[in-house]
Amino acid sequence: MSQSNDSAEKYDLSTLGVRAGIRRTEFGEHSEALFLTSSFVFESAEQAAGRFTGGDDGFVYSRFTNPTVSMFQDRLAALEGGEFCVATSSGMSAILATAMAFLKAGDHVICSKAVFGSTVQLFSNVMGRFGVDTTYVAPDDPAAWAAAVRPGKTKLFYLETPSNPLTELADIEAISKVSRAAGATFAVDNCFCSPALQRPLEFGADLVIHSATKYLDGQGRVLGGAVVGSKALLMDTVFPFLRTTGPSLSPFNAWVILKGMETLQIRMQAQSTTAFALAQWLEKHPKVERVYYPFLDSHPQQALARKQQSAGGAIVSFDVKGGRTGAWQVIDHTRMISITGNLGDTKTTITHPATTTHGRITPEARAAAGINEGLIRVAVGLESLADLQRDLARGLDQQPG
Ligand SMILES: Cc1ncc(COP(=O)(O)O)c(C=O)c1O
Known part of the structure; x- marks a missing residue:
C-alpha cells in the first residue's frame, strides 16, 4: 500500500x-x-x-x-x-x-x-x-x-x-x-x-x-x-x-x-457530528443572529456541500447580537474551550476573527468580507456536545436584550 x-x-x-x-x-x-x-x-x-x-x-x-x-x-x-x-x-x-x-x-x-x-x-x-x-x-x-x-x-x-x-x-x-x-x-x-x-x-x-x-x-x-x-x-x-x-x-x-x-477518519466524523449539532443548537439560541455551517438547511450552498463533502466539518461560526462586546463576553465566559487561533485540534478552540486573524485588514475590507464585529469562530474538538453548549451558554445567556 x-x-x-x-x-x-x-x-x-x-x-x-x-x-x-x-x-x-x-x-x-x-x-x-x-x-x-x-x-x-x-x-x-x-x-x-x-x-x-x-x-x-x-x-x-x-x-x-x-x-x-x-x-x-x-x-x-x-x-x-x-x-x-x-x-x-x-x-x-x-x-x-x-x-x-x-x-x-x-x-x-x-x-x-x-x-x-x-x-x-x-x-x-x-x-x-x-x-x-x-x-x-x-x-x-x-x-x-x-x-x-x-x-x-x-x-x-x-x-x-x-x-x-x-x-x-x-x-x-x-x-x-x-x-x-x-x-x-x-x-x-x-x-x-x-x-x-x-x-x-x-x-x-x-x-x-x-x-x-x-x-x-x-x-x-x-x-x-x-x-x-x-x-x-x-x-x-x-x-x-x-x-x-x-x-x-x-x-x-x-x-x-x-x-x-491513523485516527483522522474517526476524529473528523466525530468532530463533524458534534459541530453540526452545536450549529443547530446555536441557530435556536435567542442571542445568536446567524450561524455559518455547510450542512445547515440555512446555508445557501448546502446542496454543494453535500455533493463535495461527506460531512460538514468541524468549524462553526456565528454572529452574536451584541457585536464586539457580546462576542468578547461569550469568549471570556468560557472556562473549558481554548482561546487560541489554531484549529484542527481535539481540543475545541474559539476566536474573534475581527480582532485576531482578520484584525490587520481595514474595517471596510472586513465588512466587505462579511467578518462582522459579532462573529465568533469555534473549531470543534472531541469534547462532549453538552459540555460545549454549557461553556458557550454561560456568555450567551448574559447578553443584553
Ligand atoms: C486553510 C489554511 N491553509 C494553510 C495554512 C497554513 O498552514 P501552516 O500554519 O501549517 O503553515 C493555514 C493555517 O492556519 C490554514 O488555515
Missing part, C-alpha cells in the same frame, strides 16, 4: 489512514519507524554516484527524502486518491513551493477572496515582488473566475473550500473546468475538510495543498504541510524546488503526523 501502488485503490479511507505507506525494516516493527538521520550510508562510491545522479532511487539525504517522510507522503497520497505527494515543513511552505514551482515573472494567479490571510500575503506581497500578479475573486462564482482569466498569462487557480471563518464553498468541479480551459494548474487547499471528508482531485483539482498542522496531526503538536497530485505534475516542479531550497518536513514531525492520520 505505498505510493503509485494500485492496491491502495481497494481499501476504504479508514483502512488507508492506518495502513497506507508502511515500509517495514528488517526488524519487522509493527508501528512505523522514526528515522532520525540526516543522511544515508552507501555501500560503495558507485552506489553513491548512482543515488546522486538518480539512477538508483535509494535514500540520500533527509532534505530530499527520508523513509519516515516517505511513509507520510504515501499515506496522504493514498487518502487523497492522488498518485504522488511531496511533504513540506508547514502549510505555508507547501503553498510557497507550489507558487515557486508553477509561476514566473509576468504570470497571473486567480485566487479565491476567502483564503487564509498569510496566503494572500504570500501571493500579493511575496510573489508580487517577483512580478507575479494576483486577482482575487468570489469563491462561489465560477463566472467571475472565467472573467478574470488573462489568456496565456493565468497559470494558477487557487482556493480553499469551505472558507475560514464563514464556510463559503467553491464548486470545485465547475472551477476546474474554467482552469482547464485557461490552461492553468488548479490547486485546492483541503486543510479544513481533510481527505476524510472531501477529495478535491475527484472533482477535477490538479493539486491538493495541506497544512498538516491542522486535522492531519489533529492534536495541535507539530507543523507540517504537503502537496498532492500526479507524479508528472510534481516530480519536476515542487519536488526539485524543495530539494534545492530546503523547507522539507522533519522526520520527527512526519512520524507524529503519521500517527495522527
Whole structure:
C-alpha cells in the first residue's frame, strides 16, 4: 500500500489512514519507524554516484527524502486518491513551493477572496515582488473566475473550500473546468475538510495543498504541510524546488503526523457530528443572529456541500447580537474551550476573527468580507456536545436584550 501502488485503490479511507505507506525494516516493527538521520550510508562510491545522479532511487539525504517522510507522503497520497505527494515543513511552505514551482515573472494567479490571510500575503506581497500578479475573486462564482482569466498569462487557480471563518464553498468541479480551459494548474487547499471528508482531485483539482498542522496531526503538536497530485505534475516542479531550497518536513514531525492520520477518519466524523449539532443548537439560541455551517438547511450552498463533502466539518461560526462586546463576553465566559487561533485540534478552540486573524485588514475590507464585529469562530474538538453548549451558554445567556 505505498505510493503509485494500485492496491491502495481497494481499501476504504479508514483502512488507508492506518495502513497506507508502511515500509517495514528488517526488524519487522509493527508501528512505523522514526528515522532520525540526516543522511544515508552507501555501500560503495558507485552506489553513491548512482543515488546522486538518480539512477538508483535509494535514500540520500533527509532534505530530499527520508523513509519516515516517505511513509507520510504515501499515506496522504493514498487518502487523497492522488498518485504522488511531496511533504513540506508547514502549510505555508507547501503553498510557497507550489507558487515557486508553477509561476514566473509576468504570470497571473486567480485566487479565491476567502483564503487564509498569510496566503494572500504570500501571493500579493511575496510573489508580487517577483512580478507575479494576483486577482482575487468570489469563491462561489465560477463566472467571475472565467472573467478574470488573462489568456496565456493565468497559470494558477487557487482556493480553499469551505472558507475560514464563514464556510463559503467553491464548486470545485465547475472551477476546474474554467482552469482547464485557461490552461492553468488548479490547486485546492483541503486543510479544513481533510481527505476524510472531501477529495478535491475527484472533482477535477490538479493539486491538493495541506497544512498538516491542522486535522492531519489533529492534536495541535507539530507543523507540517504537503502537496498532492500526479507524479508528472510534481516530480519536476515542487519536488526539485524543495530539494534545492530546503523547507522539507522533519522526520520527527512526519512520524507524529503519521500517527495522527491513523485516527483522522474517526476524529473528523466525530468532530463533524458534534459541530453540526452545536450549529443547530446555536441557530435556536435567542442571542445568536446567524450561524455559518455547510450542512445547515440555512446555508445557501448546502446542496454543494453535500455533493463535495461527506460531512460538514468541524468549524462553526456565528454572529452574536451584541457585536464586539457580546462576542468578547461569550469568549471570556468560557472556562473549558481554548482561546487560541489554531484549529484542527481535539481540543475545541474559539476566536474573534475581527480582532485576531482578520484584525490587520481595514474595517471596510472586513465588512466587505462579511467578518462582522459579532462573529465568533469555534473549531470543534472531541469534547462532549453538552459540555460545549454549557461553556458557550454561560456568555450567551448574559447578553443584553
Ligand atoms: C486553510 C489554511 N491553509 C494553510 C495554512 C497554513 O498552514 P501552516 O500554519 O501549517 O503553515 C493555514 C493555517 O492556519 C490554514 O488555515
